[in-house]
């Protein structure tokens with residue numbers, strides 16, 4: 001069993017880098033097939049999805065563009081505290097087919113926020129692809145079209161996902177040892 005330590009916590013390997021790369025290849029094949037002859041804009045959600053996005057995008061053979069957005073916290077003027085704002089839009093996405101790329105979908109709040117922003121920008125079609133999905137934590141109705149791996153409701157790191165900023169460079173996905 002492969003173990004790793006990040007800061008004060010121990011993790012064990014859950015999905016190997018080889019398995020991840022194989023699965024991403026399959027997902028890319030599905031997307032290439034489903035969107036054959038169409039133009040697509042991939043939208044990677046930073047920070048976590050940068051590796052998944054890069055690996056998937058290399059295997060896409062469609063006429064495709066890529067853009068990244070980030071959900072950033074800022075202190076709003078409202079006393080209710082911090083509000084998350086989507087920053088980084090630099091593509092004209094009106095009328096385009098968008099494939100949102102997430103590292104992990106947990107409760108689905110982030111996804112809902114992003115889909116909301118895309119909807120008001122009048123895109124033609126929205127699809128969602130995520131490397132990891134926690135079905136037991138998911139509280140939304142938004143369909144997730146491409147799922148790499150369904151995982152238990154535990155904290156994971158690696159392949160872009162962090163613990164307090166660290167662990168994103170791990171080539172496998174690791175789960176917290178309790």
Ligand code: 5GP
Pocket residue numbers: 048103104105106107108109110111154155156157161162163
């Ligand atoms: P959601 O909005 O779906 O609840 O969560 C989305 C965000 O929470 C993800 O994009 C990710 O940043 C973070 N997140 C959720 N579960 C995990 C996890 O197991 N590990 C890490 N590192 N981040 C997670």
